[in-house]
Amino acid sequence: MSSRKKLIAGNWKMNKTSADGMALAREIVVEVGKLNDVEVVLCPPFTALEAVAKEIDGSQVKLGAQNMHPEPNGAFTGEISAPMLRALFATHVILGHSERRAYFAETDAFINEKVIAGLKHQLRPILCVGETLAEREAGDTLKVVQTQLEGGLAGTNKDQAASLVIAYEPVWAIGTGKVATSEQAQEVHAFIRGLLAKLYTEPVAQRMRILYGGSMKPANAAELLAQRDIDGGLIGGASLEARSFVELIKIAATAQ
Numbered sequence: 001m002s003s004r005k006k007l008i009a010g011n012w013k014m015n016k017t018s019a020d021g022m023a024l025a026r027e028i029v030v031e032v033g034k035l036n037d038v039e040v041v042l043c044p045p046f047t048a049l050e051a052v053a054k055e056i057d058g059s060q061v062k063l064g065a066q067n068m069h070p071e072p073n074g075a076f077t078g079e080i081s082a083p084m085l086r087a088l089f090a091t092h093v094i095l096g097h098s099e100r101r102a103y104f105a106e107t108d109a110f111i112n113e114k115v116i117a118g119l120k121h122q123l124r125p126i127l128c129v130g131e132t133l134a135e136r137e138a139g140d141t142l143k144v145v146q147t148q149l150e151g152g153l154a155g156t157n158k159d160q161a162a163s164l165v166i167a168y169e170p171v172w173a174i175g176t177g178k179v180a181t182s183e184q185a186q187e188v189h190a191f192i193r194g195l196l197a198k199l200y201t202e203p204v205a206q207r208m209r210i211l212y213g214g215s216m217k218p219a220n221a222a223e224l225l226a227q228r229d230i231d232g233g234l235i236g237g238a239s240l241e242a243r244s245f246v247e248l249i250k251i252a253a254t255a256q
């Protein structure tokens with residue numbers, strides 16, 4: 001049993017207009033907006049942030065973005081900064097998602113700049129790490145995760161660690177319906193916690209949340225969330241409908 005409160009974050013990716021996002025957020029707030037046993041974060045696309053912020057106002061549900069630029073402002077056409085997100089009452093930001101790494105060539109060094117900037121502006125980064133299928137089959141899973149984690153967290157200290165969330169998302173399990181087994185996930189989560197203990201300290205690492213992401217849904221959530229080092233989920237597909245997302249939140253609320 002752990003004292004860490006479970007966290008369920010919905011990564012809507014490039015889905016939902018602001019009107020659709022409002023409707024979804026409203027349903028979620030009605031169902032779980034007062035729940036205290038689990039932390040809930042909605043991460044809509046930038047264009048729906050303001051509308052969703054209004055819907056969740058006054059509830060326990062929190063707001064996150066899916067990406068940001070490390071600079072606070074300037075000539076970076078098409079980008080969004082940490083102060084802009086803070087102005088819309090975002091508290092979290094997903095950084096280093098495998099889709100950003102794969103399709104937008106984000107490197108660990110660039111992701112690290114974003115992590116540092118997010119912390120500087122009082123945003124909680126949800127740093128994503130995870131191996132591809134080829135890397136897993138080559139036996140490189142832990143090496144890849146270590147490189148991404150140490151690269152992404154470079155220059156952070158143990159006081160900042162309290163604001164950080166880590167998400168282990170094996171690339172081969174994202175959007176594929178192929179969920180990692182609870183043993184596969186727990187092995188990597190325990191490894192990550194060990195690395196966090198080395199980077200910060202053991203007590204700090206014990207307080208940090210490590211989420212699992214990759215085809216998590218109501219049918220497989222209870223077993224994953226029962227693992228000692230799995231502290232919640234970063235949910236893609238199953239966060240796009242109120243019914244499955246609310247069910248996941250309720251499962252997390254009762255998981256030990």
Ligand SMILES: O=C(CO)COP(=O)(O)O
Pocket residue numbers: 011097169173174175176177213214215216234235236237238
């Ligand atoms: O990438 C994910 C969350 O960030 C996981 O996506 P799926 O839940 O659709 O597999």
